[in-house]
Amino acid sequence: MSSEVKAKTEKQAKLPLVKIEGIKKHFIMSPSLLARAFGNRDIILKAVDGVSLEIKKDETLGLVGESGCGKTTLGRVILKLYEPTEGKIFFKGEAINQLTGDALMQFRHKAQIIFQNPYASLNPRKTVRNIISVPLKNRGLMNPIEREEEVLALLKAVGLSERHINSYPHQFSGGQRQRISIARALAMRPKFIVADESVSSLDVSIQAQIINLLEKLQEEYRLTYLFITHDLSVIFYVSDRVAVMYLGKIVEIAETMELFENPLHPYTRALLSAIPTVASQEKKRIILKGTVPTPIDSTKGCGFHTRCFMKKGKICETDEPVLASTGGGHCVCCHLFQSYV
Amino acid sequence: MVEDNKLLEVKNLTTVFPLRRGLVKAVDHIDFELREGEIMGLVGESGSGKSVSMLSILRLVAYPGKTIEGQVFFKGQDLMQKPLAEMRSVRGRGIAMIFQDPMTTMNPVFKVGEQVRESLKIHRIIDNQMGKSARRGRKAGKRAEKSRVLELLDEVGLPSPKENYRQYPHELSGGMQQRALTAIALSCEPKLLLADEPTTALDVTIQAQILELLDRVTKERRASMILVTHDLGVAAEFCHKIMVMYAGKIVEKGPTGKVLHDPKHPYTRGLLRSIPLITKEKVKIKSIPGSVPDLINLPHGCAFYPRCDKASPGCEEKEIGLKKVGTDHWIRCVLNE
Numbered sequence: 001m002s003s004e005v006k007a008k009t010e011k012q013a014k015l016p017l018v019k020i021e022g023i024k025k026h027f028i029m030s031p032s033l034l035a036r037a038f039g040n041r042d043i044i045l046k047a048v049d050g051v052s053l054e055i056k057k058d059e060t061l062g063l064v065g066e067s068g069c070g071k072t073t074l075g076r077v078i079l080k081l082y083e084p085t086e087g088k089i090f091f092k093g094e095a096i097n098q099l100t101g102d103a104l105m106q107f108r109h110k111a112q113i114i115f116q117n118p119y120a121s122l123n124p125r126k127t128v129r130n131i132i133s134v135p136l137k138n139r140g141l142m143n144p145i146e147r148e149e150e151v152l153a154l155l156k157a158v159g160l161s162e163r164h165i166n167s168y169p170h171q172f173s174g175g176q177r178q179r180i181s182i183a184r185a186l187a188m189r190p191k192f193i194v195a196d197e198s199v200s201s202l203d204v205s206i207q208a209q210i211i212n213l214l215e216k217l218q219e220e221y222r223l224t225y226l227f228i229t230h231d232l233s234v235i236f237y238v239s240d241r242v243a244v245m246y247l248g249k250i251v252e253i254a255e256t257m258e259l260f261e262n263p264l265h266p267y268t269r270a271l272l273s274a275i276p277t278v279a280s281q282e283k284k285r286i287i288l289k290g291t292v293p294t295p296i297d298s299t300k301g302c303g304f305h306t307r308c309f310m311k312k313g314k315i316c317e318t319d320e321p322v323l324a325s326t327g328g329g330h331c332v333c334c335h336l337f338q339s340y341v
Numbered sequence: 342m343v344e345d346n347k348l349l350e351v352k353n354l355t356t357v358f359p360l361r362r363g364l365v366k367a368v369d370h371i372d373f374e375l376r377e378g379e380i381m382g383l384v385g386e387s388g389s390g391k392s393v394s395m396l397s398i399l400r401l402v403a404y405p406g407k408t409i410e411g412q413v414f415f416k417g418q419d420l421m422q423k424p425l426a427e428m429r430s431v432r433g434r435g436i437a438m439i440f441q442d443p444m445t446t447m448n449p450v451f452k453v454g455e456q457v458r459e460s461l462k463i464h465r466i467i468d469n470q471m472g473k474s475a476r477r478g479r480k481a482g483k484r485a486e487k488s489r490v491l492e493l494l495d496e497v498g499l500p501s502p503k504e505n506y507r508q509y510p511h512e513l514s515g516g517m518q519q520r521a522l523t524a525i526a527l528s529c530e531p532k533l534l535l536a537d538e539p540t541t542a543l544d545v546t547i548q549a550q551i552l553e554l555l556d557r558v559t560k561e562r563r564a565s566m567i568l569v570t571h572d573l574g575v576a577a578e579f580c581h582k583i584m585v586m587y588a589g590k591i592v593e594k595g596p597t598g599k600v601l602h603d604p605k606h607p608y609t610r611g612l613l614r615s616i617p618l619i620t621k622e623k624v625k626i627k628s629i630p631g632s633v634p635d636l637i638n639l640p641h642g643c644a645f646y647p648r649c650d651k652a653s654p655g656c657e658e659k660e661i662g663l664k665k666v667g668t669d670h671w672i673r674c675v676l677n678e
Contacts (some may be wrong), residue, residue, distance in 0.1 A: 047513035066544035067515075079498055107400030127409050173632050201573060203386040210614035230544060233574075237617030237626060240554055260619055273618075274549040288546045290500070291514050 015093045016054035016158035017192055017224050019080060019321035021049045023208070025070075041292050046295045047073040049248035050087075052323075060218070060225040062239030062256070064232060064271075068292055070248040072116075075194045078226065079111050080104070091192070093272070109139065112185035116197035118177035122169040128180055129165045154183040159213060167220070175206035179213065186217065190311050194226045199234060213237060222290045232275050236260055241329075245302035248295055252325060254330040264332040266310040302335065312336055347414075348565050349375040354411035355388075356397045363637035365405065366391040369589035372663075382597070383569045383578030384612075385586035388633050391569045392441070394586070395535045401431055401457070415533070434464045437526035441538040443518035447510040453521050454506030457490045460528045493524040498554060516547035520554065523548075527558055534559065534566040534661060540575065548563045552579055573616060577601050580651050582669070585609050587646035588634055591663065595670030606672045642673070649675060 025048040031040040049069040055061045065071045076082045078089060081094060089096050096107050115121035122131060132151045140146050152162055158179040169177055178198060183192045185193055199207045211234065212258040215222060227238050235242055236256060243253040244267065252265040270286040281331065288307045302308070312335045323333040356368040367390045370651040375381055383391050396402045400414050400420065403626045413420040415435060420428065432438075438596055440446040445574055447456060461467055467485045477598075494502035497520040519539060524532055536555060540548040556579065570576055576583050576659050577597060584594040585608065593606040604610045611629040640646060649656065653677050663671045 066546060175632060203633075204573070204612060205386060205615045205629035206632060208626045209630075211626065212628055213619070232545065232620055233617040237620045238621065261621075270546060274545045274621065276548075276552075276572060276578045277619065278573050278577045278613060278616065279620065285549060285553075287549050291516055291547065299479075 016090075017057045017092060018226070019053075019090040019093075020078060021088045021090075023074065023077055023256070024049055025073050025082055025091070026085045033146050043296055046248050048077060048084075049244075049295075051248075051250050052087075053243060053250060053253065055224060055226060058218075058224055058240050059240040060227050062235040062242040063226060063228045063245060064230065064235045064242060066243045066244035066292055069102070069232075070295070071245050072196055074245070075113070075226060076197050079113055079194055080107070080269060081113070101315045105138070110190055111189050111192040112190040113176070113190050113194040113196060114181050114185050114198045117201060118174055118181055119169075119201075121181055122177060124169055127158075127166050127168055131169075131180060132183050134189050135184060139188055150187070154186055155307040157186065157217065158183045159209075163263055169291070173206075174202050175209060178202065178210050182210075182213065182217070186221065190223070191222070193227070194228065196228045198227075200231060202230055207234070214238070224271045232271065232274050233277075244271065247292060249303060250331075250334065251304065251334070252330075252332045253323070255328075258328065258330055262330075264326065264330070264337055265304075265334050266308050266336075270309070302333075304334075310323045310336060346376050347374050348377045348379075348416065350412075350414040352412045354394065354397055354408065354413060356393055356402055356406055356408045358406045360405070360637070366589050366639070367636065368397055370410070371586075371591050373584055373591070374402055375567065377532070377565055378559070379582070380550075380559060380566045380568060380580045382580035382583040383567055383586065383598050384571065384573060384576050384583055386571060388636070389586040390470070390585055390589040391571075392537050395438065395537055395567065395654065395671060397435060400428055400437060401432075401438075401580070424654060430464065431455065433460050433526075433531070433541065434466075434529040434559060435531055436533045436535060437531035439519075439526045439534065439536040439539050442542055442585055443515060443522050444510070444542070445489045446522060447518060449510055450495065451509075452506065453508050453510060454487070454490050454494070455523050456510075457493060457521065457528055458486050460525055461486045461489060464529050466529055480548050490524075492527070493528055495522070496558070497521070497527070498550070499524075510600075516550060518573060519543060519547075519551050523551070523558070527562075530562065532564055535569070537569045538571070539568070541571070549577075555579075572585055573601065573612060584611070588636060588639060590644065590673060591671075591674045592645065592674070593670075595667065599667060599670045605666050605670070605676075606674050607649045607676070608645045611648075639650045 001048050003004065020096065027045040027047055029043040051074055063071050073082060076086045091107060099107055129151055134149050134155055136150055141150060147288045151165065155162065155164060158180055158291060160176065199210050202210060229235055239256045241253065242256050242259045243250050246267050253261065254270045260272065263272055270288045273284065273286045286309060290307050293306055301317040301319055305311060308316065313315055315335050321333050321338055323331050324338060325331045326337055352372050353495050353506055354368055358365040358367055364611050371394055385391050385432045393402060397408045402408060415431065420431060441529050467482055467489060491502045491506060494505055499517060499520050512665060513521065540551050552575065555566065568580060581594050583600040587590050587608050593600055593604065593609045600609060604613060614627045617631060629648050634644055640657050642659055643661055646652050646656040653675065661673050661675055664671050
């Protein structure tokens with residue numbers, strides 16, 4: 001290896017695998033012609049509203065939030081499945097915003113997704129062989145015998161047996177289907193996988209199987225995960241770092257232990273206190289009032305001020321807090337902690 | 342034991358679905374009892390027969406399902422022997438059910454308030470309260486019902502009852518729909534609530550709100566509740582006792598503290614080990630291998646046998662009964678024979 005290449009790879013190793021800067025994704029909902037005649041204008045839904053974060057190599061970043069907070073949209077924007085309205089995405093230090101054609105395909109080889117619903121994300125008319133072969137063909141594995149071998153190896157890696165190769169998705173249970181989805185994602189030999197609520201629809205005993213499988217594969221294939229879920233216990237178990245999202249923004253991000261032991265943002269505190277747990281420990285539950293406001297014409301100031309139980313004062317309604325570090329990689333987006341800046 | 346303290350007593354309840362492929366025993370000889378003011382958690386994975394047991398109690402199991410055996414004593418009367426017309430007056434009024442998915446339970450073309458009023462109307466709650474002599478025509482009755490509905494909507498914590506009354510289900514969020522459903526269930530002051538996964542479709546913060554609501558209303562009314570859930574955490578924080586089901590059978594039942602902190606059945610232990618716990622140190626989760634068995638042609642012995650880590654040759658041969666392992670604590674396993 002020449003020194004130049006070596007220097008380059010070293011540089012790459014220090015870089016975060018994925019880095020996003022100021023990502024915004026706004027969906028524009030056009031009113032009907034009639035409504036427009038009455039002067040209604042386009043409605044803008046701010047699904048993701050200014051998110052910056054880094055995902056280091058080999059780590060699992062957990063992204064947690066309630067439904068409608070934009071976590072799935074963010075996951076898809078990172079994979080360029082949605083075009084961001086604003087902001088930059090870097091993968092291994094390379095900007096991928098402008099990628100098209102072959103270059104985009106190359107990126108897709110490296111970054112894959114496992115979807116939420118294993119019942120909807122597999123084509124019911126394709127056999128398992130077909131489902132897993134397509135990405136292999138895309139990867140350039142044209143020899144059918146080699147391809148077959150690879151399919152079998154993948155099935156084995158995800159804990160399915162050879163006899164499943166000719167079966168159709170409906171012949172499998174939810175957990176097995178999720179294994180097929182994982183095999184399909186792995187077929188590309190990716191470096192980065194977005195797992196979007198991949199275990200949410202499964203029963204606890206099966207959920208544990210899939211979580212353990214994902215952890216095993218992470219070690220074997222040196223994968224980096226963005227793990228999106230609303231289940232805090234799962235997030236705690238799988239993640240190295242956790243980002244909490246609310247109304248299209250990251251409100252807090254920290255190392256997993258730090259976040260769970262020392263949550264700063266009121267929303268995180270409420271969220272953590274709301275987890276029902278088997279462990280017999282006394283705790284005070286913070287019950288939030290109301291629901292998440294709509295991301296359409298979102299309010300001024302902090303997005304959480306309508307439900308916040310620790311409101312500082314007028315400033316929460318007028319000024320938008322920024323994500324500020326409180327040391328040790330712990331960042332929080334709240335006026336209560338803005339003095340740290 | 343004080344006999345009249347028992348609100349519900351289920352004996353040998355068995356519901357089957359005769360399918361072309363064979364007979365599915367969705368609920369297989371379950372027994373339990375519930376006292377006044379008690380909350381019982383019914384825990385199990387999908388397909389274990391939790392929902393069907395609840396429907397069987399109300400005799401709402403749809404064709405081809407059929408309850409072929411067993412008795413359900415509610416306030417001392419066997420619901421299985423009741424004529425259908427009488428059964429109707431029990432449903433909603435004596436025992437009310439809160440279904441799992443609020444989005445599909447409500448009728449999308451009727452206003453929320455009207456749907457709450459419907460059960461008041463059917464059970465003639467207001468008419469009876471006003472008495473025949475005081476009957477002031479339909480309009481007055483309707484007005485009285487409406488004001489009762491507004492009270493109910495307020496009680497379940499909907500933000501603006503008057504406005505919510507006029508709204509259609511799709512205009513409410515999931516949590517608000519679940520509140521409206523709770524209002525329907527509470528409208529006739531039932532003594533027993535059957536809540537079938539009331540919070541599964543909801544976010545944690547909303548889940549906490551709904552659980553708090555259910556806790557409050559059952560306490561205020563001294564009503565009992567069976568909470569069906571697959572979330573052991575919810576059951577742990579909320580229920581006085583817990584019943585664990587697997588493949589249509591009760592595998593363990595007892596007081597919450599005992600079942601969750603000193604579980605005896607390998608399945609309950611397995612379930613508890615597979616939930617990630619939020620503690621100071623990461624405890625490795627262990628999954629239960631395999632998946633829930635096909636309910637057709639179940640083995641004669643223990644249905645959990647193929648997945649069990651404590652399985653012994655005797656497990657698959659003979660039928661295993663519930664055995665007492667402590668005060669009110671029962672398990673179905675050869676380990677404790």
